[in-house]
Amino acid sequence: MSKPAEKRHIALRNKKSEKPMSAPTSAKVKSPPADLRNARILVTNDDGIHAPGLKVLEKIARSLSNDVWVVTPESEHSGASHALTLRRPLQIHKLGPKRFATSGTPTDCVLLAVNHLVTGERPDLVLSGVNRGANLGEDVLYSGTVAAAMEASMLGIPAIAMSQVRMGETLHWKTAEKFGADIVRKLVALEWPDDLLMNVNFPPIPPEQVTGIAVGAQGRRKSEVQVVKSKDPFARDVLWVGDFTNDDPEDPHSDLAVIARGGIAITPLHFDLTQGAMLKRMAGLFPGARAASQSRPATKPRRRKKGKSA
Numbered sequence: 001m002s003k004p005a006e007k008r009h010i011a012l013r014n015k016k017s018e019k020p021m022s023a024p025t026s027a028k029v030k031s032p033p034a035d036l037r038n039a040r041i042l043v044t045n046d047d048g049i050h051a052p053g054l055k056v057l058e059k060i061a062r063s064l065s066n067d068v069w070v071v072t073p074e075s076e077h078s079g080a081s082h083a084l085t086l087r088r089p090l091q092i093h094k095l096g097p098k099r100f101a102t103s104g105t106p107t108d109c110v111l112l113a114v115n116h117l118v119t120g121e122r123p124d125l126v127l128s129g130v131n132r133g134a135n136l137g138e139d140v141l142y143s144g145t146v147a148a149a150m151e152a153s154m155l156g157i158p159a160i161a162m163s164q165v166r167m168g169e170t171l172h173w174k175t176a177e178k179f180g181a182d183i184v185r186k187l188v189a190l191e192w193p194d195d196l197l198m199n200v201n202f203p204p205i206p207p208e209q210v211t212g213i214a215v216g217a218q219g220r221r222k223s224e225v226q227v228v229k230s231k232d233p234f235a236r237d238v239l240w241v242g243d244f245t246n247d248d249p250e251d252p253h254s255d256l257a258v259i260a261r262g263g264i265a266i267t268p269l270h271f272d273l274t275q276g277a278m279l280k281r282m283a284g285l286f287p288g289a290r291a292a293s294q295s296r297p298a299t300k301p302r303r304r305k306k307g308k309s310a
Contacts, residue, residue: 036064036065036125036184036185036188037064037065037066038065038067039064039065039067039124039125040065040067040069040118040121040122040123040124040125041061041064041065041067041068041069041123041124041125041126041127042069042070042071042110042113042114042118042123042125042126042127042152042157043057043058043061043068043069043070043071043072043126043127043128044070044071044072044106044109044110044113044126044127044128044148045057045072045073045106045128045129045130045131045144045145045148046073046076046077046078046080046105046106046128046131046143046144046145046147046148047076047077047078047131047132047145048072048073048074048075048076048077048101049070049072049073049074049095049101051072051076051132052132052171052173053129053130053131053132053164053173053176054070054072054130056130056164056173056176056177056180057127057128057129057130057162057176057180058070059177060127060130060162060176060177060180060181060184061127063181064181064184064185068098069098069099069113069117069118069123070098070099070100071100071101071102071109071110071112071113071117071118072100072101072102072106072109073101073102073103073104073105073106073108073109073144074091074093074101074102074103077105077106077144078132078133078144079142079143079144080105080106080107080144080147081141081142081143081144081147082107082147082150082151083105083107083144083147084105084107084108084111085103085104085105085108090102090103090104090108090112091103092112092117100112100113100117105144105147106128106144106145106147106148106151107144107147107148107151109148110126110148110151110152110155111151111155114152114155114157122157123152123157124157124158125157125158125159125160125184125188126148126149126152126157126158126159126160127159127160127162127184128145128146128148128149128152128159128160128161128162129145129161129162129163129164129176129200130162130163130164130173130176130180130202131143131145131161131162131163131164132164132166132171133163133164133165133166134163134165134166134201134259135161135163135199135201136163136165136201136219136255136256136259136265137218137219137220137221137254137255137256138220138221140199140218140269143161143163145161145162145163146161146197146199146269148161149161149197149198149199150197150269150271152197153194153195153196153197153270153271154195154271156194158188158192158197159197159198160183160184160187160197160198160199160200161197161198161199161200162176162180162200162201162202163199163200163201163202164176164201164202164204165201165202165203165204165259166204167204170204171204172202172204172205172206172207174206174207175202175203175205175206175207175210176202178207179202179207179210179213179264180200180202183200183213183264183266187266192268193270195270195271195272196268196269196270197268197269197270197271198266198267198268198269199218199255199266199267199268199269200264200265200266200267201255201258201259201264201265201267202264203259203262203263203264203265204259205262209262210262210263210264211261211262211263212263212264213263213264213266214258214261214263214264214265214266215258215265215266215267215268216253216254216255216256216257216258216265216266216267217253217254217255217267218254218255218267218269219254219255219256219257220254220256221256227239227240227241228240255267274292276293279292279293280293
């Protein structure tokens with residue numbers, strides 16, 4: 001599916017500064033928001049409109065701004081990743097002022113919200129979650145929560161995905177509720193490239209037991225996703241795709257390791273999956289590899305514009 005070629009620079013400080021950009025040689029950096037109270041926040045998720053985590057995220061968003069819009073799937077879409085609905089029309093259910101549920105995926109919800117449902121100005125910030133369970137390590141490739149934030153980032157809107165790690169069926173929603181708003185304030189005060197989103201995971205412990213907030217790289221587990229053989233009510237063989245058997249991290253500096261230590265894990269993610277080191281190794285083997293490796297965008301943020309942050 002083709003995407004618009006133009007890039008948009010979203011600045012919460014001054015919406016009039018938004019203008020089409022030619023293809024840059026380095027990543028464009030967003031200006032920090034002057035005041036989140038004047039920001040338009042879009043809230044979405046992958047657990048559906050009735051999810052308890054959505055209530056937590058709405059509470060976080062409304063503590064930051066008075067202009068909060070909610071657009072979510074009408075039912076759970078866990079594991080939907082970045083799926084789009086292309087072969088059937090989407091139904092929209094207006095549930096109240098600035099509140100909608102759709103028959104689509106989390107990615108659909110962001111597209112519909114930005115291009116149709118949110119009237120007037122585009123959202124300044126997208127918050128996705130709070131997911132019922134972790135989005136750590138390999139999870140981010142399957143996650144509808146992360147995909148919704150990624151779609152927002154692709155549309156030029158700063159986005160943060162939030163997930164509450166669970167222990168069995170126990171979820172400490174109060175942990176996300178207590179720390180969520182302050183983390184958002186700190187993150188939006190930073191500069192980051194426009195191909196980036198923030199992924200936040202809260203540990204499966206009460207708020208008073210949290211050991212701190214730390215940045216961790218996207219990790220890898222030592223285990224694999226389990227596939228469980230079972231029987232349906234008619235005695236037919238079926239297979240269930242389950243979860244990872246454990247969350248033991250390979251890297252002590254990863255998001256998984258931060259959670260294992262009882263901390264809140266924050267990971268900057270981006271949607272460019274090109275392996276830069278391999279591009280260089282392929283130079284001379286196939287045409288274009290050298291030029292592609294030399295055209296990689298810079299990752300260092302440019303100097304932030306003057307002004308107060310949130």
